[in-house]
Structures are given as C-alpha cells and as structure tokens.
Amino acid sequence: MEFQHELIIPNEGFPFKLFLFEGRNGNYVREKHWHTSIEIFAVMEGSLYFYIDEKEYPLKAGEFLIINSNEVHSIQAPVRNETIVLQIPLKQFSDYFTAQRFIRFRSRNEESEETDRRMVSLIREMYRVYVSGETGYEFRIRAVFYEILYLMVSAYRETEVEENALKISRRLDALSKITTYMREHYKEDLRLSGLAAMFGYSDAYLSRMFRKYARVNFKTYLQDIRMAYAYKELLNTDHTISSIALDNGFASSRAFSREFVKRYGILPGRVERQNYKNVKKVL
Incomplete structure (x- = not known):
C-alpha cells in the first residue's frame, strides 16, 4: 500500500491539535496518508483539492471537509490559501461509535446549509481564541470545541455504514491500537x-x-x-x-x-x- 501513517500529537493542554495548514503558500502536495484522529479542514481563503479513495473533493473559501479515522487521503494546494486544521483524537467520540472503535462523519448537512456555515464559523472562532491568548481563553476554546463535537455527532454522524468501509477501517485499526499504546x-x-x-x-x-x-x-x-x-x-x-x-x-x-x-x-x-x-x- 503506497501511503503513510501520520503521527498526531494534541496541542499542549488540550484534547485536540489546531493549526494553520502547512500548504498555505500554494504549490504544495501532501501524498497519501492516514491517521486515527478525525481531521477537519476549514478553508478561509483560497482553495484546496482532496482525494479520498481516488475521488476528488474540491474546497473553496467558506467550506470544510471532515476526514474520517483511517481514511486514506491526499491533498493538493495549487494556490495560496488560509486553512484551519482541527485534528480530534478518536477517543473523543467513544460514546458514539457505530461499531467497535468505528465512527464515520459526512461533510455536509443536506438539511441545513446554516449548520455548515455554523461549523466553519466555530472553527474560525476556535482558532481566533487560540491565538489571542486572552484571559480565560482556555475555557472559551474548550466551550467552542465541545460545540463542534456536538454538531459532529448530532448533524454529521453517519449511523448506517457499508460493510466494506468497516473492513478497511478494521484493517488499519489493528495497527492503530498498537500505535496508540505506544504513544501512551x-x-x-x-x-x-x-x-x-x-x-x-x-x-x-x-x-x-x-x-x-x-x-x-x-x-x-x-x-x-x-x-x-x-x-x-x-x-x-x-x-x-x-x-x-x-x-x-x-x-x-x-x-x-x-x-x-x-x-x-x-x-x-x-x-x-x-x-x-x-x-x-x-x-
């Protein structure tokens, strides 16, 4: 299999990793890789192209994409962009697993575009609070983070999943359990x-x-x-x-x-x- 496993370590003192996408200057390609954590890309300016199972997912400013645990993906950033990346350890969703260590999200709420806009707004606010370092920012950023988690399980979680997706996830999850133990x-x-x-x-x-x-x-x-x-x-x-x-x-x-x-x-x-x-x- 021609893809790599990415090691993700949360930000100091928080149950997530939040940062600006490293390909913001454009002319950037991130080859196929996977990780256990759930990952959200929210584009503020410019555009990105994602490839999941050979299918293209273009993103423009104001849009976001959820990368699921153990989902092999690659990224192309041909032009300059400002993109916030939020990576969430899988264990944050343990109470909502559809199957053993399995949960899957879609990236659009077909019933409400307002919910999609709300998600992007929350991620923007989360990053703003994080870089501000203002008094009490730790409490505020966690409040926003948990609102994002609420939206994910209430508006974006898929409850019916194809067996093939489960098989692929189980195959990668076998190693994920070991690497999680190693990180601990x-x-x-x-x-x-x-x-x-x-x-x-x-x-x-x-x-x-x-x-x-x-x-x-x-x-x-x-x-x-x-x-x-x-x-x-x-x-x-x-x-x-x-x-x-x-x-x-x-x-x-x-x-x-x-x-x-x-x-x-x-x-x-x-x-x-x-x-x-x-x-x-x-x-």
Whole structure:
C-alpha cells in the first residue's frame, strides 16, 4: 500500500491539535496518508483539492471537509490559501461509535446549509481564541470545541455504514491500537517482542504490519514518537537537554542529540526556545 501513517500529537493542554495548514503558500502536495484522529479542514481563503479513495473533493473559501479515522487521503494546494486544521483524537467520540472503535462523519448537512456555515464559523472562532491568548481563553476554546463535537455527532454522524468501509477501517485499526499504546507508553522500555505478545502477534507479523501500513519499521516509529514529544518539550520548557532526553525515553542526552541532528540538522542546544502559542496570527 503506497501511503503513510501520520503521527498526531494534541496541542499542549488540550484534547485536540489546531493549526494553520502547512500548504498555505500554494504549490504544495501532501501524498497519501492516514491517521486515527478525525481531521477537519476549514478553508478561509483560497482553495484546496482532496482525494479520498481516488475521488476528488474540491474546497473553496467558506467550506470544510471532515476526514474520517483511517481514511486514506491526499491533498493538493495549487494556490495560496488560509486553512484551519482541527485534528480530534478518536477517543473523543467513544460514546458514539457505530461499531467497535468505528465512527464515520459526512461533510455536509443536506438539511441545513446554516449548520455548515455554523461549523466553519466555530472553527474560525476556535482558532481566533487560540491565538489571542486572552484571559480565560482556555475555557472559551474548550466551550467552542465541545460545540463542534456536538454538531459532529448530532448533524454529521453517519449511523448506517457499508460493510466494506468497516473492513478497511478494521484493517488499519489493528495497527492503530498498537500505535496508540505506544504513544501512551513511549517513555517506557518498549520492545517489538513485548508489544507483539501483548497484542497476540508474532514478532515477524507485527514487524510486517509496521512496514506495510506505517511504511517504517517499529524502531523508527517509536523514535518518531519520542522525538515529537521531546521537541515539543524543548520548545516549551527550560528543562536541560539531559532531562528532556531521559524524560522522553532516550537512553542518554548523547543518543537524543545524535537523533536530533539526524532529523533537524542542528544540535538541540541551538534551537531557539519559544512559547508554544506563538503561532502566526491571521483571520
């Protein structure tokens, strides 16, 4: 299968990840990939093209698209755009699963265009509050977030799903359960053999699962998780390099620095630390 698994880590202190689409300058292509989280793209300016199961979904300003869990998709951004992306961990919808770890949403409310406009408005407001950092913004942003969740389960959730969609989701969900466990226990001494036994697979079979569905080996995927969390801590705290390394599952500061240089081209000590909320203010 020619697609990658994307690792998604929520924003610090929140049950979601919210950011501006990285292809906002245009002339951008994101190849086929998938993730467990639900993802919403809301276009404020410009346009985007999505491809899900080879079907094209063009989006223009004022429109949004919901990408379902385990749904393989690609994105093309030929022109400049301002697009807000909201990624929501699947567990946020656990009370509304249609089947085991399965829930599916449509991207249009056929009965009410006003509901669609409301969804875009809420996402815009959520991002505005997030970048403002005003007193009490944490409460306001959660209020808006939960209103979005309410709309999703009340106006966009599909209750009747084709068996083929369930089969595809189950196939990717097998690995998703393992990667979710890895994200929750990445600081521990995780080993392929231990995870294989825990989830009822042989070492060889689990290794093939990673290569087939995540397109990386187990060790690289684990390092990706550890590095993602370590990088976030590096930006947001004044912790020492040594403590960051050990807190995020690296054997030593030397091992962390070696991996960091391999990925980012500089030593971690040369990274300019900043407040995590210093994101580009737009809209």
